[in-house]
Amino acid sequence: MTTLSGAAARATATDREIAAAEAHSAHNYHPLPVVVASAEGAWVTDVEGRRYLDMLAGYSALNFGHGNPRLIAAAKAQLDRVTLTSRAFHHDRFARFCTELAELCGMETVLPMNTGAEAVETAVKTARKWGYQVKGVPDGKAKIVVAAGNFHGRTTTIVSFSTDPEARADFGPYTPGFTVVPYGDLAALEAAVDEFTVAVLLEPIQGEAGVLVPPDGYLAGVRRVTAERGVLFVADEIQSGLGRTGTTFACEHEGVVPDMYVLGKALGGGVVPVSAVVSSRAVLGVFRPGEHGSTFGGNPLACAVGLEVLAMLRTGEYQERATTLGARLHAELRELLGDGTGPLTAVRGRGLWAGIDVAPSLGTGRALSERLLTRGLLVKDTHGSTLRLAPPLVITEEDLDWGLARLRSVLSS
Missing domain, CATH: 3.40.640.10 (Type I PLP-dependent aspartate aminotransferase-like (Major domain))
Incomplete structure (x- = not known):
């Protein structure tokens, strides 16, 4: 009977999947350390059963949500x-x-x-x-x-x-x-x-x-x-x-x-x-x-x-959702921008799409993406200290507010 080494035995399903991917795929991307197993609407579930709110939507490929x-x-x-x-x-x-x-x-x-x-x-x-x-x-x-x-x-x-x-x-x-x-x-x-x-x-x-x-x-x-x-x-x-x-x-x-x-x-x-x-x-x-x-x-x-x-x-339904929920998204982000002393130094975008520049003192965009991941929120960084937010257009007001509350919490901590 073969016994696993101590490190292998302690490895989670996520660790094993990531290790296998890194061993056999070229490094053209630098994914966040999450392994998605299923998804529905604006939510995904990883191989260990943890749920995350997807605020990236496949760079807009998932405008209509997962598994519509x-x-x-x-x-x-x-x-x-x-x-x-x-x-x-x-x-x-x-x-x-x-x-x-x-x-x-x-x-x-x-x-x-x-x-x-x-x-x-x-x-x-x-x-x-x-x-x-x-x-x-x-x-x-x-x-x-x-x-x-x-x-x-x-x-x-x-x-x-x-x-x-x-x-x-x-x-x-x-x-x-x-x-x-x-x-x-x-x-x-x-x-x-x-x-x-x-x-x-x-x-x-x-x-x-x-x-x-x-x-x-x-x-x-x-x-x-x-x-x-x-x-x-x-x-x-x-x-x-x-x-x-x-x-x-x-x-x-x-x-x-x-x-x-x-x-x-x-x-x-x-x-x-x-x-x-x-x-x-x-x-x-x-x-x-x-x-x-x-x-x-x-x-x-x-x-x-x-x-x-x-x-x-x-039908125009999704365009209207992007307009209405986008106004909610940008209003919250402008509050985080504040009068220049907030955790954000710039907010840009239109509809359900935003780019936010984070104060350098709070860390890199990558580090913040990883912190948000631990709070159940999936976003992605670009160009150093910028985060992109692009939730599926099917996201509910309640889920959007849930995600923004976690963003506020991480940026304010």
Whole structure:
């Protein structure tokens, strides 16, 4: 009979799971020390039966909560029918998904993909091809203006225009063709647009940077500049879109409609990866068969889940919840900001989405995330002393208040 060593015998289920993960997976993330075994709504339960309030929601992928009954039912029904055909054949969910997503966006054409990064890559390729074929930019000269502090994914092309050393360092040589300007600086953006510019690619609210909301009028100014110069305005709404900020799209807060939406995360309802580029026929029509594609993009299971997401968004219920509960969230956070002597040094965000900068004397964002974990609250840090809060839109007032009370307690202790 084999006996466990003293250390192994004392190891918890959490310890064992984490040790196994670290032994056999590459370290591309630094997860908090919790191992989730089940989840429902805004709550998750770990392998030892402890419950936590999820205030991150998969970086907005779980806008409709964990295990949303409508989405799970849609997925289960489709699993019994057909899950994948590849794009070599048509299937009976594809046309309806593309039609309804185009209608939600007020546009004409949809190109489905899987992940957010794939959708951004698709947008880059679309803008360049449009620039050469429609705008008449000389071959190889196309430029795209982007913003400092951006986060659009981690593919080789995308990190080429990242300003985050952690995401960019040691992955060169980098893809040319991008001009980086300060986020929120309309004059700098306007100066960067020239005859070779084919697109401006922006997050209406920068998520990874700490939920940075641009100055009032910025998005409207970008829309004006791009329209005047014959340049595409591409809005990356992967995190900010689909109800998170209180409107279907964050661009709506300034009454702006871009030339192209890049969507993902919540489009798959936290069930399957679904992303899409949505634009006019004149823009996405530049592609011909064989020039771009994805085996899994727009697969039957993805379309079935995506269709249910679209149906839920059409009611306006989730946008309203984000507005109402978001006001409650930001009111509490402003109290913690106080008159400059509180535990928070800055509060940013819109709807059920906030970035808070914590006074350095209270510790790093990572340390605070770990302390909140011990109190049953899941959040995630970014860039040192910043925490991001993005609870599922299905969270109740009572649960939101419960989470904010624990945040207040930890920040005040």
